[in-house]
Amino acid sequence: MHMPLEDTLGRNLLAANQHRADHNRAHFDAWKLLCLNVMSSPGAGKTSLLERTITALSPELAMAVLEGDMTTELDAERLAAVGVPVVPITTGRACHLDAAMVSGGLTLLQQQLDPAALDLLWVENVGNLVCPAEFEVGEHLKVALLSVTEGDDKPLKYPVMFREADCVLITKIDLLPYVPVDVSRIEAHVRAVNPRAEVFRVSAGTGQGMGEWHRWLLATVREHAACQPPALVNA
Amino acid sequence: MHEVDMTRCLLLSLEEWKQEHHPHVPCVQTVHLQVGTFTCVEPAALVFTYGAAVQGSWLDGSELRIETVPLRARCLACGSDYSPEPAVAYQSPCCHHPMEEILSGRELRIRSIDYTSPAVPADRVSILSA
Numbered sequence: 001m002h003m004p005l006e007d008t009l010g011r012n013l014l015a016a017n018q019h020r021a022d023h024n025r026a027h028f029d030a031w032k033l034l035c036l037n038v039m040s041s042p043g044a045g046k047t048s049l050l051e052r053t054i055t056a057l058s059p060e061l062a063m064a065v066l067e068g069d070m071t072t073e074l075d076a077e078r079l080a081a082v083g084v085p086v087v088p089i090t091t092g093r094a095c096h097l098d099a100a101m102v103s104g105g106l107t108l109l110q111q112q113l114d115p116a117a118l119d120l121l122w123v124e125n126v127g128n129l130v131c132p133a134e135f136e137v138g139e140h141l142k143v144a145l146l147s148v149t150e151g152d153d154k155p156l157k158y159p160v161m162f163r164e165a166d167c168v169l170i171t172k173i174d175l176l177p178y179v180p181v182d183v184s185r186i187e188a189h190v191r192a193v194n195p196r197a198e199v200f201r202v203s204a205g206t207g208q209g210m211g212e213w214h215r216w217l218l219a220t221v222r223e224h225a226a227c228q229p230p231a232l233v234n235a
Numbered sequence: 236m237h238e239v240d241m242t243r244c245l246l247l248s249l250e251e252w253k254q255e256h257h258p259h260v261p262c263v264q265t266v267h268l269q270v271g272t273f274t275c276v277e278p279a280a281l282v283f284t285y286g287a288a289v290q291g292s293w294l295d296g297s298e299l300r301i302e303t304v305p306l307r308a309r310c311l312a313c314g315s316d317y318s319p320e321p322a323v324a325y326q327s328p329c330c331h332h333p334m335e336e337i338l339s340g341r342e343l344r345i346r347s348i349d350y351t352s353p354a355v356p357a358d359r360v361s362i363l364s365a
Contacts, residue, residue, distance in 0.1 A: 011248065011252065011344065011345045012248070012343055012344060012345070013241065013244065013245050013248060013268060013270075013276075013343040013344060013345055014241070014244045014245075014248065014343060015248040015251065015345075016244055016247030016248040016250070016251055017244050017247075019251070094240055095237055095240075096237065096240070098240070098244070130237060130275045131237035131240065131241075131275050133275055134241075134274065134275045134276075134343070135240075135244075156322050156323065156325070157322055159273070159321070159322070159325065160273060160274060160275055163273075163334075163337075191333050192324070192325045192326045192333050192334060193325045193333070193334055194333075194334075195333035195334075195335050196335070
């Protein structure tokens with residue numbers, strides 16, 4: 001019994017995850033929302049960024065968060081406090097979210113609200129610069145954070161994450177006077193592995209640079225919505 | 236150790252392959268992977284976790300063989316190909332252009348599977364992709 005050649009040709013090692021991710025994305029597209037996968041090492045400031053950004057943009061965008069965390073729901077509680085619907089996804093042993101976990105989170109989200117009413121869905125991944133880069137969850141864009149306190153060599157040491165990112169946020173720039181790091185070197189290292197990424201320098205603590213990031217985000221959400229085909233009307 | 240999750244996902248992908256094409260359980264001898272060096276996978280760790288994960292399953296006794304694919308990129312300034320130096324320099328040595336086009340090194344691919352089908356037990360069927 002011979003199998004046709006194309007049966008195994010190019011099948012991805014992570015094909016099973018990819019199929020589930022594509023399925024999630026088909027839902028996002030049907031709901032006409034933009035999904036962002038937010039990734040960084042632990043403590044780079046993902047949750048602080050989301051608190052500030054969601055607060056700033058909530059008058060203009062309807063948003064929700066799927067919050068990945070290994071053991072606790074502390075981050076989900078912080079985000080719920082800014083008034084956004086949050087579904088915590090506790091990953092336990094796994095150091096990243098995968099498409100099946102996000103699919104489970106979506107089912108829970110649908111019990112809270114109609115996702116078609118959302119403009120933007122945030123997926124806050126587990127803090128880790130390695131494997132989240134390889135496990136797609138169905139997002140349209142990947143956002144990677146790197147705080148200035150982590151050092152300028154991280155884009156070179158964890159290049160896959162920064163290569164895969166569509167947008168890189170250099171965070172905690174209010175700490176630059178206190179740390180021996182050259183922010184332009186961080187940016188140069190990001191650009192060396194990924195010249196196409198949008199790069200912003202921000203501080204969620206002081207708000208510095210956040211306006212530019214928010215303008216880009218608003219434009220991206222609107223551009224995405226405009227590109228979606230019109231809804232199918234049931235006869 | 237994310238190779239555990241990688242292995243779990245590989246087993247799910249193999250399970251999908253089995254279900255799509257086989258009413259009977261194929262007897263797999265070897266799974267051949269191509270793994271690029273510009274991925275988050277450590278081949279030795281993947282082989283180790285695979286051996287542990289398949290015990291008692293339909294893949295018990297099968298072997299995972301990994302071909303490593305080096306990172307190669309093309310300088311878009313002058314068009315020449317080069318090998319970036321991992322963790323040191325990714326821009327082209329010729330023109331110092333950023334690593335824009337990756338030619339190889341991102342592979343995470345099941346290249347082929349050596350197996351025998353219970354329908355024709357005498358044959359050892361090897362499926363090789365081009």
